[in-house]
Amino acid sequence: MHWTTGRRPSAHTTAEFSYPPADPVADDWHRFAALDTLTNNETRQQLSGVQAFVLTVGPLAGSSGAVRFSVVPWEPVIDLRNQIIDATAAVLEPTAIIATPRGLRPHVGIAYCNSPTDAHPIIKTLTALRELPRTRVTIDAVALVELRRKDRTYRWETVARLPLAGLPLAPPLH
Numbered sequence: 156m157h158w159t160t161g162r163r164p165s166a167h168t169t170a171e172f173s174y175p176p177a178d179p180v181a182d183d184w185h186r187f188a189a190l191d192t193l194t195n196n197e198t199r200q201q202l203s204g205v206q207a208f209v210l211t212v213g214p215l216a217g218s219s220g221a222v223r224f225s226v227v228p229w230e231p232v233i234d235l236r237n238q239i240i241d242a243t244a245a246v247l248e249p250t251a252i253i254a255t256p257r258g259l260r261p262h263v264g265i266a267y268c269n270s271p272t273d274a275h276p277i278i279k280t281l282t283a284l285r286e287l288p289r290t291r292v293t294i295d296a297v298a299l300v301e302l303r304r305k306d307r308t309y310r311w312e313t314v315a316r317l318p319l320a321g322l323p324l325a326p327p328l329h
Contacts, residue, residue: 177269177272197245198239210228211226212225221262
C-alpha cells in the first residue's frame with residue numbers, strides 16, 4: 156500500500172539533493188511507503204469507516220539506504236496498515252498475507268540508494284536541507300499501486316483507490 160499526495164511535501168524539489176548512489180523517486184508522485192496489498196469490494200466495505208488523517212512531513216533524513224522526509228504521527232499509518240491487513244485476511248485466507256508485524260517506518264521517499272553506501276556523506280549533504288519547513292498532508296485515500304523500478308527510478312500506476320471517511324482537523328505543526 157502506498158499513500159500518494161499528488162504533490163511534493165514541500166515547495167523544494169529533489170533537485171536540491173544530489174548524491175550519486177541515490178536514485179530519486181519520481182518528482183510528480185512521492186509516496187508514503189507501507190505495504191503492497193489487495194483491495195476489493197469486501198475489503199472496501201470493511202474499511203468504509205476508516206477516517207482520513209493528517210500527517211506532519213519533515214524534516215529530511217538520510218541513511219545508508221535512502222533519503223526521506225520523516226512523518227509523524229506514526230500511529231494512524233500503522234493502524235490503517237493493520238486494518239488493511241485484517242480486512243484483506245478476512246477476504247482471503249490469513250496465510251495469503253505476507254506482512255511483517257514490525258519494522259514499518261512511515262516516510263515520504265525522496266531517493267533510494269542503488270548500491271551499498273556509507274550514510275555519513277548522505278547525512279552531511281542533508282544537513283542544511285533539514286531546516287526546510289515542515290508541512291501537513293491529509294491522507295484521505297489509500298491507493299493500490301502496481302510498483303516497478305524502471306531506469307533507476309520507482310514508477311507506479313494506481314490500480315484502485317480507497318477513499319477514507321471524513322476530513323480531519325489539522326493539528327498544529329511541531
